[in-house]
Amino acid sequence: MGKLDERVIIVTGGAQGIGRAFAMRFAAEGARVVIADVNGPASEKTAAEIGEAGGEALVAVTDVSDADSADAMARAAIEKWGRIDGLVNNAAYFQRPQVTVGPVEEITPEEWDSVMAVNVRGPFLCCRAVLPYMKERGYGKIVNISSGTFFSGRSTTQYVASKGAVIGMTRTLARETGDFGITVNSIAPGSTASDPERDQSRYEGRVPDRAIKRVERPEDLAGAGVFLMSSDSDFMTGQTMIVDGGAALN
Numbered sequence: 001m002g003k004l005d006e007r008v009i010i011v012t013g014g015a016q017g018i019g020r021a022f023a024m025r026f027a028a029e030g031a032r033v034v035i036a037d038v039n040g041p042a043s044e045k046t047a048a049e050i051g052e053a054g055g056e057a058l059v060a061v062t063d064v065s066d067a068d069s070a071d072a073m074a075r076a077a078i079e080k081w082g083r084i085d086g087l088v089n090n091a092a093y094f095q096r097p098q099v100t101v102g103p104v105e106e107i108t109p110e111e112w113d114s115v116m117a118v119n120v121r122g123p124f125l126c127c128r129a130v131l132p133y134m135k136e137r138g139y140g141k142i143v144n145i146s147s148g149t150f151f152s153g154r155s156t157t158q159y160v161a162s163k164g165a166v167i168g169m170t171r172t173l174a175r176e177t178g179d180f181g182i183t184v185n186s187i188a189p190g191s192t193a194s195d196p197e198r199d200q201s202r203y204e205g206r207v208p209d210r211a212i213k214r215v216e217r218p219e220d221l222a223g224a225g226v227f228l229m230s231s232d233s234d235f236m237t238g239q240t241m242i243v244d245g246g247a248a249l250n
């Protein structure tokens, strides 16, 4: 028996990186997973891997910054499985696409708007799309992926501002939805080697800051995701779990 048997969970940005690790692990725990990513071919590849491992996955090519696309994502889950138990708002404008890393004067207003569209408007639209179905059933689990950079301030302004907004959204939505049996929490990952093809040295640079001195991998975040998607977390809401090997130690 898996910890998430029968649950239907949508993972935005589930095709690659951290989202892929959530999708693979949720499926291994018995969940039926919707991979809601803008990258169709990468989503199909991850769904095929889940299928080969004996799990169930549906691809819903989704642009989280688009309201119609977010609504279609929720409808696809309902049409296939008749329910939505969980949503992980993981898709982000961060590495794919890559944000400008530099002083605020180098960030264009256009990039600021694009980052906010994916990282803030995206979770808003996806929550808006799934909440009516969750409220109808009187149960739901939402997890918003923030970032440890919100606590450290060690990143670029447009990105960190968007990840702070995610924590704000988590707190208000938790209060709004508690009476409906819905929990809303955040996970703040540390700097994570989410693409093995990229230069590992930038991740190795983070190692000395940590209590646990090794590179953080996407799989390191999956256990927190399983907990927040399972009944074990039914009395925990509005919180942010920092999973960074003991870098922030808040």
Ligand SMILES: NC(=O)c1ccc[n+]([C@@H]2O[C@H](COP(=O)([O-])OP(=O)(O)OC[C@H]3O[C@@H](n4cnc5c(N)ncnc54)[C@H](O)[C@@H]3O)[C@@H](O)[C@H]2O)c1
Residues within 6 Å of the ligand: 012, 013, 014, 015, 016, 017, 018, 019, 036, 037, 038, 039, 042, 062, 063, 064, 065, 089, 090, 091, 092, 093, 094, 095, 096, 097, 118, 145, 146, 147, 148, 149, 188, 189, 190, 191, 192, 193, 194, 195
């Ligand atoms: N990797 C890190 O160091 C790190 C650290 C802290 C927080 N995070 C957060 O974790 C999450 C995942 O990060 P990652 O490193 O795995 O990212 P990634 O760039 O490897 O993957 C992001 C995924 O989101 C998808 N995506 C991008 N825009 C989208 C859109 N508009 N609609 C739907 N899908 C879209 C991409 O196609 C990709 O599959 C993000 O929210 C990121 O901010 C990452």
